[in-house]
Amino acid sequence: MSIAAILANPASGKDIRRLVAHGSVFDNQEKVRMVRRLILGLERSGVTKILYMPDSYAIIPRALNSISPSIPIEAVEMPIRSNQTDTTTAAGIMETLGAKCLIVLGGDGTSRAACKGTVAVPILPLSTGTNNVFPFMGEATIAGLAAGLVASGRLPREACCVHSCMFDILLNDAVVDIALVDAAVYDDVFLASRAVWHMEKVPQLFLTRCSASSIGLSAIGGQIRSILPEEPRGLALTLGPNASMKVTAAIAPGMFTEVPLVDVSEMAPGEIFPIHVNPGIIAVDGEREVEIPRGSRASIRLSTAGPMVVDVQKTMALARQEGLFCQPS
Template sequence: MSVAAIIANPASGKDIRRLVAHGSVFDNQEKVRIVRRLILGLERAGVTRILYMPDSYSIIPRALNSISPSIPVDAVEMPVLNNQNDTTVAAGIMETLGAQCLIVLGGDGTSRVACKGSVAIPLLPLSTGTNNVFPFMGEATVAGLAAGLVACGRLPRESCCYRSCMFDILMDDTPVDIALVDAAVYTDVFIASKAVWHMEKVPQLFLTRCCASSIGLSAIGGQIREISPEDPCGMVMTIGEPASHRVTASIAPGMFAEIPVMDVAEMPPDVIFPITSCPGLIALDGEREVEIRNGSHAGIRLNTNGPLVIDVQKTMSLAMEHALFR
């Protein structure tokens, strides 16, 4: 039996950056339409069972109202708390139930909390969030085909996927969280709205990847150097005056910032880089999550054993070479 899993976050694409910047609203009815196409793609690829995370909007049940797949589509049994822990719990259960691929609908933050539940399942993150550096932006029908081919084993997993790096967030030498794209130290001591857009309050920025065409905090590093997700190195930036140079970057949809950069250094794997601000907060993949309390010692470490991510374009090219649909 080949099992695929779907996590669709009903809260993604709706945060405060619709007010302070110019982000598009990604409504849940659009997610319903995306899930329909995913299910049909998974079925056509040969998947024999689909698991999904239950949610308050009933995204998957609504998607099933107008299609009749020939395979079972089952909710995992779990309490629905309507917070990010639902995604983490669902991913862990799906791994236990033998899911061979996990499709996540959301932004960088949704992918992060899914990986807190499991990094063992090959992941296909589909973009329905605000800042979408980690997720794939593309057609769900084809994404369903690609994920289904991996789930069914019709193509070798190692040829279809890449291993992404991530950050381990440590407090007093104990791992407390992860980040997939960026970790920003924030001098505020109140979480309030989780999104980050006041760059004058960010003295340190850590990046697992950066590209000039990205949006969000990784776009800052992308103006200095390009680092791909699978490269075994990261970047740490010290922000403030006196600046060695200034970077202009799109830190949110329609929002630009000029950032004074004091210093840039490469992060090799497994080396703990200390956080210099205390007290404060650490924003993970664009959302303030971890509190640094007085007397605590926080650090960040690059981990090369992050999630295995399905590359849709590479997978479909391999399908063509192997004549799987011909």
């Protein structure tokens, strides 16, 4: 049996950054329509069963109201807490139940939550969030086809996926969290709204990838270097007074800031970079999550053991080469 899984976050694209910045709201009805197209794509590609994460809005049951797929579509059994632990829990259960590809609808934070559940199952992240550096914008129909080809084994996952790097967040040498895109040291002790707004409170910033076309904190590094997700290197930035340069970057939709850079260093896999703030907070993938207790040792390490991410264009190009959707009349 070939199993694919869908994790749709009903809260993505609606956080406070949509009010403080100028981003559009991604409503749940659009997610319902996307899931409908995903299901049809998965069915057509040869998947024989779909698992999904239950949620308070009932995204998948609503999507099934107007279609009648021929394959079983089942919710995983789990409590609904309506926070990011739902995504982490669901991803772990889906791996146990034999899912061969996870389709995640959300932003960077939702993808990170899924990868905290498992990095052993390939992930196809579709953008429906605020900061969307890790997930991509794309047509759900084709995403369903690509994910289904991987999940069904009709194409080898090694040929369809990119192996992404990530950060290990360390406290006293123990891994306490991960980050897929960025980790920002915040010189404060309050989680508050969790989003990172005041760059003057960020003395250190670590990035797994950089692009001048990105939005969010990785856009800062993107004005200096280009680092692809699959490249085994990262970027460590030191911010503050006596800067050698200032970088203008879009750290949120419609929100620009000038960031003073003191130092730029490349990060090699396994290399540990100490954090110089204590006490403080580490924001992972745009949200303040990890508290640094007074007297503890915090550090960041680049890891090559990140998730395998389905490359839709590469997968569909390989499907064309193999003639998977062509047959003699």
